[in-house]
Amino acid sequence: MVQFSAEIARFEKNGEKTGWFYILIPEATAQEIKAGNRQFFRIRGTINGHEFAGLGLIPTGGGGFILAVNAGIRKTLEARLGDMLHLSVEEDTDFEIIIPADLEICLAEDPRLLENFMKFNKANRNYFINWINGAKTEPTRTRRIAMTVEAMELGLDFGAMIRRDKARRQSGEI
Template sequence: MVKFNAKVLKFEKKGEKSGWTYIEIPATQANKLKPGTKVSFRVKGALDSFAFEKLALLPMGEGSFILPLNATLRKGTGKKMGDTIKVVMEPDDRALQLSADLLKCLKDDPEAMKYFKSLAPSHQAYFSKWIESAKTNATKTKRIVLTMTACAKKQSYSEMIRSSREFER
């Protein structure tokens, strides 16, 4: 477990990370969490007193990582760019639970299932978390259909999101 203070930062222009709010996990702290790790891994803990789990730290080179602060984390902590936040975290090695509804649908399409299973577990989780975060059954159904179509087309999560936004225009 590591404990430290971090400044809330925001990428102005950084490819697909443009506009992201995040905190930096220095190499010294990351090395205490997962010695020698240079790839993304999941953590759990608290930002100030706001608890979180199953969040991915993203590598930024030289051994440092970032933790993106999504709207839920920003709202839960009440923090914005420039604020200091108390960080307490440890590795979260629990297996991610995939959407049972998605897995049921994938069973009916072996090619889509094959593609989905070829994805890294963290990428499978992007689809699953997006589906399970739906607030209504209609939205969940729509997201499953989009995911099934994306798997049939061998699209990544980000490719699927981009193509669905282009379709809506």
């Protein structure tokens, strides 16, 4: 486990990350966690004594990484902007997002659908899975599963599916 301390910061203006709370993991520390890596990866360990797993480190471009500290994590840690966090972490090599049973049943109705879904790399499959799992109501979840099945029929990745849905809504098609 690599141990270090970092302060919670916030992006004031940074594209899609505007408003995010995060901690910066310098290049040297990131290299201790996963040597030779400059791409997104997941970590597990403790933050201020609270256990976490599957947290993603996002590359900053200069060799360092950021760890998003969302509202749920801040609440658990009882932490605010400017607070110092104490971390003990390692790469989370066991992290896995499982295909939800309801999605798998729908995709299994046609072998081509499941095959198209599995052609995507793990990160791209996770976009679909996290989006479906993030639905707050059953009708929303059902609509998202239907959109995912349709995307697999058409061979669309997550971004293309979202753009297609937006265009259809704007045109009044749906």
